[in-house]
Amino acid sequence: MKRAMWLAAACGVAMAAEARGQTITVNWSQDDGVDFAMPQTVANLPGPDGHVTLAEAVIAANNTAGAQTIAFNVPQNVWSTLFGTQVCMFYHSNMHYVSGDDTTIDFTTQTTFTGDTNPNGNEVGLYYAGAPSSIPNLWLAGNRITVKGADRFLGNNFEQRLWVTGNDCRVIGCTTTGLTIRGDFGGGERNLIGGAGVGEGNVFTGAVNILSRAHGNLVKGNVFRWGFRLSGDTLNGTCDNNVFGGATAAEGNVFAGRSTTGQEGLPTGTELEIYHARNTLIQNNKVGTTNDGLARYAGRTGATGIGIGIGAAGTMVMDNIVGGIERTGSNHYQGVRFGVAITVAASASGSVIRGNRIGVAVDGLTPILNVQGITVLSDPNSTPSNTLIDGNVIARNETSGVRILYAGSARVTRNSIRENGGLGIDLDVMGVQANDAMDGDAGPNGLQNYPVLTSATVRGASVEVAGELRSMVSRAYVVELFASSGCDASGYGEGARYLGSVHVTTDGAGIAAITTTVNAVASAGEVLTATATDVATGYTSEFSACVTATTAPCAADFNADGVVDFFDYLDFVSVFADGGAGADFNADTVVDFFDYLDFVAEFASGC
Structure with a gap:
């Protein structure tokens, strides 16, 4: 819709x-x-x-x-x-x-x-x-x-x-200063600022705004050096269905240069801020970077890249590059680092952050660091924000990849979260939150308990994972599994590569066993981690502790000498001919011709 x-x-x-x-x-x-x-x-x-x-x-x-x-x-x-x-x-x-x-x-x-x-x-x-x-x-x-x-x-x-x-x-x-689209004079709808064609984009060096019931405007192909503010208000009404960027790279805008300093040396400024606006689409833009999205903007940037602010509802942030959002305070904030790629404010609702590259360039690899990736905020008097953070690359940020604070909430799913200076997902105060009995504590995302993995065994193009989740009683959860080349210094997370998921339900003691095989490629020596998401609330945990993947022993190595060769075949046939229990290859308690066929198939594959 x-x-x-x-x-x-x-x-x-x-x-x-x-x-x-x-x-x-x-x-x-x-x-x-x-x-x-x-x-x-x-x-x-x-x-x-x-x-x-x-x-x-x-x-x-x-x-x-x-x-x-x-x-x-x-x-x-x-x-x-x-x-x-x-x-x-x-x-x-x-x-x-x-x-x-x-x-x-x-x-x-x-x-x-x-x-x-x-x-x-x-x-x-x-x-x-x-x-x-x-x-x-x-x-x-x-x-x-x-x-x-x-x-x-x-x-x-x-x-x-x-x-x-x-x-x-x-x-x-145009190569001009500021612009304001206003809806409080009876219009301000369906206007086009810029375009995807050659010479259609504008360069703005002053403040640009869409205000007060201005609906359905398109902003594409421009460069903004002093920020953009989309803001309805509680008196005149919201600004609805405005679009920044579009489905192609040529339609995207560049937002970089909104650098201000508040009292006592506090860095401020947001490159693109959204308030009291419904159904805003922000797609294929570059925020905090050069025009080509390959490096940090040479000048100073704001302390926030994209700010989904008070009263914003149904904001879609997708396929953007957000990097280089980092400032150092002065005076009373001397040496303190500031900079969040995307923030979701207390009363924002229904925000979707999907398919973005946060902290890396358009190639997905080159670092363009932010101080922090995504921050979801709330306060005790607001409704949980129900933010969805889905399928992003969140990497190379100085501190957390995703941080959820106060009474904030977000479902964090299928992302590549890697090589961040802090935790991949950090709930409440910085650092790993300990699991608690029956998951009864309160806080951001309900301080959802994370799974405990006990083993990860690679079998060809699949991985067998075992562990358990201890959380609230008789409740459904989705456990997502991730692989990384190495573990975070904390011993928990991150999750560079999404492998798959499994649904589990806790019993009357709040325990759910995790025994699953995911059809995904992993290598022995990689580390696996997991998150748990409460199906009813959408609350996602921090990453679990890491477990190192191992390779399953080869069943066709019948004599266990580490080599699959003709001697294994001879040894199996000898035991099979005698009807020995060791020839029950398929473990069905009966030694029959099906065991022979299964062994031959495994032997032929060479494991």
Whole structure:
């Protein structure tokens, strides 16, 4: 159902097709000049001064029916500049309010007119030079409006740069500062920020937000250097069905650079934060890394990569790369390390974290360490979060792979958790939690007891595992089994490779025997560990202590000399001919021809 809603949102944006009619050409950068006659339509341009300013072009587009394109052919000798001669800045004391549907503002036409004068971005920017005010430089209030190829929006307006309150609008190919999509003006739906095509993505160096009932927006193919905040609120309502990235790598965004410091030297800042939002999809993005996902971003990052915050419901985080989220505090926090790849906050619900690479590059191997992998939080007054952490690679983090705190809860299943500095799964305080009788203690994930493995025997392409789980009485559990090349320094976990699972039910004493064979390849000398998940609650334990896998003795080595050869065959045939008990090869208490056939099959396989 969620996927259908996200696809519907995508289709809605795609329907904002380009249907461009008349072109209004701006040729003057002194932007507050408005001198053309009523009714101030395209037909009334230019005014007596012979110039067309951006303010005039916007007014004319708003007052003229049909699709309009605003183009730029401003001679360089009349540019108002801020950054040398690189960027034509339009200084204005009022905001540009675009209400005309199907309007395109194509700043790239200035590049076509004068050439590429700005090696670090585009050629046209806006500067609000009026009295201090929280108004945007440019406000897209109509529907199906496109802004293409803008450079920085600056000025004395408290970073209120570009607002989008219409529906089905597009912002593409910009190298600009901030942007806000707002749903509290009756729109803010199905807008497209960026794109997967060449030149469609934007680079944002300021704050970007989706706020207050803004639904179904698509954000893809962009680079964000100062973070992104998706936030509904309890007064105006949630933001629903917004998408960051998409099914292909080209649709993914890059979030890196949101570095701030709080009081007394506390590192802060979140690269992508979600609050009071429902059914958000975050897919195929790179967080904290270079644009190619192969290394840590060279600048400073935030203290959190992806923050699933208060009031977030049904958030899907999948197929992302999250690495390089690490900061060192200063002042009162001197030397203290901070940085969590993904956090799930107290009142978030129904979060799914699946198929991500956390702490490693796109190749799944190269380390891009975070201080911590995933942290699930809660508090005594909140409902358990019921987070699902499924099928991720969580590796090379400085401390824990997955940490669940306070009254937090999460089902942790089928992940590759390896080579972390702390425990693979850590409940409550750092360090291994001891099992307790009847599993009656309380805490994160109910401090679920972990299994105790006693043996792991490799037999070809399968592994026989024995052990037991002591937990609550008469209760169903899933025991998951993992293999690793070596054991954690604690002697417990981690679990580099998922092997399979077995369902067990405890008896009246709270004990369930584990005797199972999983069809998976493991090698003698590898270590096996296990987790237990309560079927009813979804609570997952820490990893069990390690047990070293051994190879099963070869039954066809009948004389036990370590070599399977013709002497074994002769010895078996001799015992079989005498009807000796040692020839009961299939252990059915009867020596018959089936024992002979089974021995020959085993002998032929060479074990």
